[in-house]
Amino acid sequence: MTHRPARRARRASASPLFTPHGADRASRKAARRQLAEAEAKARAEAVAHPDGTAQVEPEMPPPLYPPHGRPGPGSARGGRLKLPQHRMTTAVAAGAYPFLAEGGLGADGVYIGRDVHAEASFTFDPFTLYGRVEGFTNPNVLLAGVIGQGKSALAKSFALRSIAHGYRVYVPCDPKGEWTPVASALGGTSIALGPGLPGRLNPLDAAPRPYSVSEADWAGEIRKRRLLLLGSLARTVLGRDLLPMEHTALDVALDAVVTQATAFPRTPLLGDIAAALNHPDQLDAAAGLMSGRLGEAARDLAHAMRRLVHGDLAGMFDAPSTVAFDPTSPMLTIDLSRLGGSGDDTALVLAMTCASAWMESALMDPNGGRRWIVYDEAWRLMRHPGLLQRMQSQWKLSRGLGIANLMVIHRLSDLLTAGDAGSKGRALAEGLLADCSTRIVYRQETDQLHAAAALLGLTTVESEAIAHLNRGRGLWKVAGRSFIVQHLLHPHELSLFDTDARMH
Ligand SMILES: Nc1ncnc2c1ncn2[C@@H]1O[C@H](COP(=O)(O)OP(=O)(O)OP(=O)(O)O)[C@@H](O)[C@H]1O
Numbered sequence: 001m002t003h004r005p006a007r008r009a010r011r012a013s014a015s016p017l018f019t020p021h022g023a024d025r026a027s028r029k030a031a032r033r034q035l036a037e038a039e040a041k042a043r044a045e046a047v048a049h050p051d052g053t054a055q056v057e058p059e060m061p062p063p064l065y066p067p068h069g070r071p072g073p074g075s076a077r078g079g080r081l082k083l084p085q086h087r088m089t090t091a092v093a094a095g096a097y098p099f100l101a102e103g104g105l106g107a108d109g110v111y112i113g114r115d116v117h118a119e120a121s122f123t124f125d126p127f128t129l130y131g132r133v134e135g136f137t138n139p140n141v142l143l144a145g146v147i148g149q150g151k152s153a154l155a156k157s158f159a160l161r162s163i164a165h166g167y168r169v170y171v172p173c174d175p176k177g178e179w180t181p182v183a184s185a186l187g188g189t190s191i192a193l194g195p196g197l198p199g200r201l202n203p204l205d206a207a208p209r210p211y212s213v214s215e216a217d218w219a220g221e222i223r224k225r226r227l228l229l230l231g232s233l234a235r236t237v238l239g240r241d242l243l244p245m246e247h248t249a250l251d252v253a254l255d256a257v258v259t260q261a262t263a264f265p266r267t268p269l270l271g272d273i274a275a276a277l278n279h280p281d282q283l284d285a286a287a288g289l290m291s292g293r294l295g296e297a298a299r300d301l302a303h304a305m306r307r308l309v310h311g312d313l314a315g316m317f318d319a320p321s322t323v324a325f326d327p328t329s330p331m332l333t334i335d336l337s338r339l340g341g342s343g344d345d346t347a348l349v350l351a352m353t354c355a356s357a358w359m360e361s362a363l364m365d366p367n368g369g370r371r372w373i374v375y376d377e378a379w380r381l382m383r384h385p386g387l388l389q390r391m392q393s394q395w396k397l398s399r400g401l402g403i404a405n406l407m408v409i410h411r412l413s414d415l416l417t418a419g420d421a422g423s424k425g426r427a428l429a430e431g432l433l434a435d436c437s438t439r440i441v442y443r444q445e446t447d448q449l450h451a452a453a454a455l456l457g458l459t460t461v462e463s464e465a466i467a468h469l470n471r472g473r474g475l476w477k478v479a480g481r482s483f484i485v486q487h488l489l490h491p492h493e494l495s496l497f498d499t500d501a502r503m504h
């Protein structure tokens, strides 16, 4: 601490003249003299133009209140309000002061609406924030809220506005068919799947090899994806984890089918896998010198696969695809609204698995640009660990491929329905949540607040807030920072996204 003469102390509230450290006495003196000259010149000019014509300052609107503050008793002046003196650190003051607003995430990105506390525009783009905001480790987004609060509307306007920024949007499963009008309005495509419809998807389709990947690596990647898909289909139908021998059986059956199909050449089908699993002798022969009878062990698997080939999903996923994946289309959605009406949503879940596997394998090109994958109504998937596992591996790939996943659920506790505490399903669901740097919470029922607060680490003020949010308004937690954002819709968007039409 240096001793300051009294003459300097008088200047404490004005901006002092800055002289660099280490400047010698003569140059400090010269700088002071120059400042004094400049001040004298400015004063002389002001006198020369007493009417203020020389001033270039723009005209400001008149102040709302006179300089002594707001008049009347509401001003809390007049000596009636007496508060005891209180001292605190600035850190405590920041916590105690109620009128704090976030500075925002910057102006880059897609316009969402209004930041309610800061009264400012709110924009968001996970690709821009990645690497710029501390703790923003991935582009994935979780969106939770009770029915009819505008979750899908947010996802759709996000899609629509992102397309204007050159992004592409993929909706691998649209169980309500509400994305089809959006896709057609934006020049995208929709594929409708269901009994009696002509659309077919072969989930074992191999995506074209990206230039940057070697042939051997690509073959390995496709094999891995196909195995993951077959595993999750089998797990969903069986309702349990696969046994080690069942894993081997799937492996062996897939290799045998792929070898046969390449000889023709044609793309393998799920029906081929089911047939291979149904021939124990051939499986045993293909397995070679492996201990145990593989054919016997694959019995349950064979029945599980049969459901996809001959059961309620017959034909839909067991034929060559009727559509080719078009990487230049701005939007692609798969309409599954004709499925799963019977209450048992296994058919829908199996269809979702096949449809998303088909789409995700087509999105493997790391040069495909920035893309959004929207899992609307993802809460339906939560009870199926097989699906969660597939989603998680997709999530992990997102950064490398330039893909942001958006998962829409109703309640945060949907994540807890994936299994008991400590179970694999629960761990997978919690892993998915951890892999979402952005969490958007729309209104939650009061009995859900506890789960939401615990899972997202909300403060009491935040959990109180999410119980009272109105339509289109949500708490955005972006890498630990919080915003209350009102999503604003253009009238065209409003009419395009209207899901209430049947209620009116
Ligand atoms: N920000 C908004 N401003 C005005 N209206 C909105 C807004 N967001 C949504 N809406 C309207 O609310 C209705 C319901 O929205 P939406 O279908 O997106 O809800 P949701 O949360 O997806 O419901 P569900 O859980 O049933 O899928 C729509 O008709 C939509 O037009």
Ligand SMILES: [Mg+2]
Residues within 6 Å of the ligand: 151, 152, 153, 376
């Ligand atoms: Mg919705």
